[in-house]
Amino acid sequence: MKKLINDVATVLTESLDGFAAAHADLVTLGAEHKFVRRKVLKPGKVALLSGGGAGHEPLHAGFVGHGMLDAACPGQVFTSPTPDQMMAAADAVDTGAGLLFIVKNYEGDVMNFDMAREMCGRDVATVITDDDVAVENSLYTTGRRGVAGTLVVEKVVGAAAERGADLKTLKALGDRVNKATRSMGVALTSCTVPAAGKPTFDIGPADMEMGVGIHGEPGRRRVPLQSADAIAEEMVAAIAGDLGGKGNALLFVNGFGGTPSMELYLMYEAARKQLTRHGITPVRALVGSYVTSLDMAGCSITVTMFDDEIAQHWDAPVHTAALRWGL
Amino acid sequence: MKKLINDVATVLTESLDGFAAAHADLVTLGAEHKFVRRKVLKPGKVALLSGGGAGHEPLHAGFVGHGMLDAACPGQVFTSPTPDQMMAAADAVDTGAGLLFIVKNYEGDVMNFDMAREMCGRDVATVITDDDVAVENSLYTTGRRGVAGTLVVEKVVGAAAERGADLKTLKALGDRVNKATRSMGVALTSCTVPAAGKPTFDIGPADMEMGVGIHGEPGRRRVPLQSADAIAEEMVAAIAGDLGGKGNALLFVNGFGGTPSMELYLMYEAARKQLTRHGITPVRALVGSYVTSLDMAGCSITVTMFDDEIAQHWDAPVHTAALRWGL
Numbered sequence: 097m098k099k100l101i102n103d104v105a106t107v108l109t110e111s112l113d114g115f116a117a118a119h120a121d122l123v124t125l126g127a128e129h130k131f132v133r134r135k136v137l138k139p140g141k142v143a144l145l146s147g148g149g150a151g152h153e154p155l156h157a158g159f160v161g162h163g164m165l166d167a168a169c170p171g172q173v174f175t176s177p178t179p180d181q182m183m184a185a186a187d188a189v190d191t192g193a194g195l196l197f198i199v200k201n202y203e204g205d206v207m208n209f210d211m212a213r214e215m216c217g218r219d220v221a222t223v224i225t226d227d228d229v230a231v232e233n234s235l236y237t238t239g240r241r242g243v244a245g246t247l248v249v250e251k252v253v254g255a256a257a258e259r260g261a262d263l264k265t266l267k268a269l270g271d272r273v274n275k276a277t278r279s280m281g282v283a284l285t286s287c288t289v290p291a292a293g294k295p296t297f298d299i300g301p302a303d304m305e306m307g308v309g310i311h312g313e314p315g316r317r318r319v320p321l322q323s324a325d326a327i328a329e330e331m332v333a334a335i336a337g338d339l340g341g342k343g344n345a346l347l348f349v350n351g352f353g354g355t356p357s358m359e360l361y362l363m364y365e366a367a368r369k370q371l372t373r374h375g376i377t378p379v380r381a382l383v384g385s386y387v388t389s390l391d392m393a394g395c396s397i398t399v400t401m402f403d404d405e406i407a408q409h410w411d412a413p414v415h416t417a418a419l420r421w422g423l
Numbered sequence: 424m425k426k427l428i429n430d431v432a433t434v435l436t437e438s439l440d441g442f443a444a445a446h447a448d449l450v451t452l453g454a455e456h457k458f459v460r461r462k463v464l465k466p467g468k469v470a471l472l473s474g475g476g477a478g479h480e481p482l483h484a485g486f487v488g489h490g491m492l493d494a495a496c497p498g499q500v501f502t503s504p505t506p507d508q509m510m511a512a513a514d515a516v517d518t519g520a521g522l523l524f525i526v527k528n529y530e531g532d533v534m535n536f537d538m539a540r541e542m543c544g545r546d547v548a549t550v551i552t553d554d555d556v557a558v559e560n561s562l563y564t565t566g567r568r569g570v571a572g573t574l575v576v577e578k579v580v581g582a583a584a585e586r587g588a589d590l591k592t593l594k595a596l597g598d599r600v601n602k603a604t605r606s607m608g609v610a611l612t613s614c615t616v617p618a619a620g621k622p623t624f625d626i627g628p629a630d631m632e633m634g635v636g637i638h639g640e641p642g643r644r645r646v647p648l649q650s651a652d653a654i655a656e657e658m659v660a661a662i663a664g665d666l667g668g669k670g671n672a673l674l675f676v677n678g679f680g681g682t683p684s685m686e687l688y689l690m691y692e693a694a695r696k697q698l699t700r701h702g703i704t705p706v707r708a709l710v711g712s713y714v715t716s717l718d719m720a721g722c723s724i725t726v727t728m729f730d731d732e733i734a735q736h737w738d739a740p741v742h743t744a745a746l747r748w749g750l
Contacts, residue, residue: 098611098628100686100722102650102693110651111685114692118708153684284425301425323429324437353683356715357480358438359427365441366429381445385712388683391720395427420747 097293099391104290108150108172115157119417122161131185132157133167142257142266143167143189145182146198146250148205149174151289152310155247155387158418164254165198165416173289173390174311176204182212186220194219194263198250198270200242201226221263223270225249227279227398229338230307230315243310244350244387244398245277248410251419255412273406278335281315281396282327283308285354287389306330310352310389310396324359328366331397332374339401342375346400346410351385354393360384367397376401380410386418424620426718431617435477435499442484446744449488458512459484460494469584469593470494470516472509473525473577475532476501478616479637482574482714485745491581492525492743500616500717501638503531509539513547521546521590525577525597527569528553548590550597552576554606554725556665557634557642570637571677571714571725572604575737578746582739600733605662608642608723609654610635612681614716633657637679637716637723651686655693658724659701666728669702673727673737678712681720687711694724703728707737713745 101107109129116125116132123132131147146156147169156168167185171177186195195216199209201224213220226237227245234241253270261269283305286295296312299305304322307315349364351357364383371378379402387396400406413422428434436456443452443459450459458474473483474496483495494512498504513522522543526536528551540547553564554572561568580597588596610632613622623639626632631649634642676691678684691710698705706729714723727733740749 098631098648098720100611100651100654100682100690102652102689107685107689110692111689114688114690114695114710117695117705118688118691118710151685153688158684284427304425321425324427325429327427354681354718354720355427356680356718357485357712358434358478358715358717361441361445361480362429362434362438363427363441364445365437368441368444383441383445385684388685390685391681391683393425393681393718 097288099290101290107290108170112170122417126184126188130181131167131169131188132160133185133188134160137166137189137191139191140193141191142193142263143191143195144198144254144257145185145189145195147177147182148200149176151390152388154418159247159250159416161416163258163412163414164250164419173291176208179208179212179215182209183216186216186218190218196253196263196266196270197222198246199224200246201239202236203238204236219263221267223249223267223274225274227274227277229278229334230280234309235313241309243279243281244348244396245274245279247386248277248346248348248398248400249273251414252406252409255409273400276406277398277400278338279396279398280331280334281308281394282306282331283352283392283394284321285393287312287392289390308394310387312389312392324363324366328363328370332367332370335397335399336374336376339399341401344379344402345376346380346382346402347371347378348382348398350387350396350398352392352394353385353388354391355395360395363395371399424615426617428617434617435497439497449744453511453515457508458494458496458515459487460512460515461487464493464516464518466518467520468518469520469590470518470522471525471581471584472512472516472522474504474509475527476503478717479715481745486574486577486743488743490585490739490741491577491746500618503535506535506539506542509536510543513543513545517545523580523590523593523597524549525573526551527573528566529563530565531563546590548594550576550594550601552601554601554604556605556661557607561636562640568636570606570608571675571723572601572606572727574713575604575673575675575725575727576600578741579733579736582736600727603733604725604727605665606723606725607658607661608635608721609633609658610679610719610721611648612720614639614719616717635721637714639716639719651690651693655690655697659694659697662724662726663698663701663703666726668728671706671729672703673707673709673729674698674705675709675725677714677723677725679719679721680712680715681718682722687722690722698726
């Protein structure tokens with residue numbers, strides 16, 4: 097295992113210390129590294145709280161700030177955070193307007209956020225994201241997995257919360273954005289969890305895993321590596337077929353951590369052409385490594401169908417460590 | 424070779440097409456993919472022009488926009504762009520106030536930008552960046568290599584140009600920022616140039632290349648992989664020793680393309696602690712993969728000593744594909 101680390105036991109806490117130091121203008125780290133929160137809260141605003149296993153950075157802590165999340169709870173690598181983390185975060189960021197939990201659809205995360213909701217004695221709603229069209233049930237899920245589309249839900253709902261929408265409205269909006277969003281991924285290499293010290297899965301030197309999950313879970317099938325155009329064709333067909341409509345959309349090409357920008361933009365071009373063939377016009381673009389799987393090489397494609405409301409919230413100002421515009 | 428590409432011959436042009444499509448609000452692609460330029464020019468402003476071999480994305484095209492570059496000329500992977508590219512870019516962005524070329528110190532780049540300067544019949548000054556403290560002469564250089572510190576020069580000089588500084592002032596400022604900036608890198612794996620189809624260098628499964636260049640050039644030595652703290656200690660000592668001063672600084676931890684955010688923030692924390700021991704206080708941070716070496720795993724550390732002028736220009740608004748704040 098080749099990683100820039102000191103000790104597998106302290107990867108998460110040292111990385112969080114670095115994150116909090118680098119972005120001290122934006123965020124504060126909770127006691128015992130339980131959560132990352134906005135430095136300055138906005139009283140009367142519904143607080144948005146997310147979290148999940150580490151290893152997907154910048155998701156979620158990189159999206160804490162104006163126009164997105166109020167707090168994020170990081171678990172150990174690929175492990176759900178615990179209810180006491182969410183309760184501590186809720187205590188820190190709830191200004192009385194209630195809390196919206198945004199949770200990726202994995203059994204551990206859903207269970208722990210549910211427990212926190214029951215135990216925290218606050219007004220809480222939950223949006224569960226399940227945008228991955230690759231498979232129905234998976235290693236850690238009942239139903240579809242929540243993957244890179246979670247970023248879109250956090251951005252859109254975050255903008256609406258900033259403008260003063262109430263909890264019920266935000267919950268409905270979050271569910272609507274999730275339904276308008278589909279993703280699919282492909283892996284060229286496995287990721288390596290620090291504590292495991294070896295690749296999560298074996299993959300041949302000329303193979304790819306089509307439909308991979310963001311923890312290296314199996315996808316649809318293992319096949320020889322294809323061209324970028326062929327990969328984009330299959331992924332966009334699965335996404336567009338599942339969305340079932342035409343119109344304007346956000347096209348988001350997401351790197352898994354080990355794939356450089358040059359390839360991601362090439363994939364964007366390949367996906368853009370395919371999407372147009374399905375009658376979907378990409379009117380906004382996002383290209384970069386935002387929802388990663390440690391050092392896995394590969395990428396995912398996410399499409400969110402836009403209506404005026406979703407587009408307006410997507411374009412609204414955001415000021416976080418990993419997404420920043422309009423401010 | 425595992426890459427998300429179609430054909431090794433068209434990697435660059437397809438990636439540029441994707442880049443231009445994704446950022447059509449910011450940039451325009453020149454004919455025959457010769458350059459990427461700002462969509463809207465600012466008449467009367469000195470035009471900043473950079474470029475170099477592809478494979479270092481987002482450098483340089485990702486830094487075209489308000490507050491940074493006016494144009495960037497991409498060569499083939501790890502190959503200098505040609506004088507006709509620079510001349511076409513100069514024609515496209517010179518509004519009469521002159522041009523500043525920002526060139527990384529590699530023999531091919533320096534020669535080609537020099538030829539373009541002589542041939543274009545315009546008022547041109549050149550800033551050459553050579554911030555890499557690892558080695559003196561290298562595979563493609565006389566003198567030190569220009570690496571991630573180039574981003575800092577482009578940002579600071581770009582801000583001054585936006586505020587109306589003249590060519591002579593910008594040239595002097597660029598040279599001053601370059602002198603205030605030092606970098607050093609470490610590789611855990613080789614990069615793979617698409618046209619070569621195999622890793623640029625062999626490296627053992629437990630080794631690292633200390634002082635590596637951004638094309639995979641040899642560094643100071645090949646040694647067993649060390650802890651993040653030990654790596655940061657050596658790199659920061661080399662940087663701080665060469666800078667030879669104390670004070671406030673920018674600390675920039677740059678990923679080479681195959682290293683995820685989680686490790687980069689851990690390295691930031693390690694470097695931050697070391698820097699403080701040398702009497703240098705990081706007052707600004709940048710953490711991410713900005714000056715890459717295709718898919719190489721590893722990172723570099725860059726330190727720029729800040730005075731009020733440099734700090735002010737660093738903080739000034741920037742709106743490019745890869746760096747964006749204050750707008």
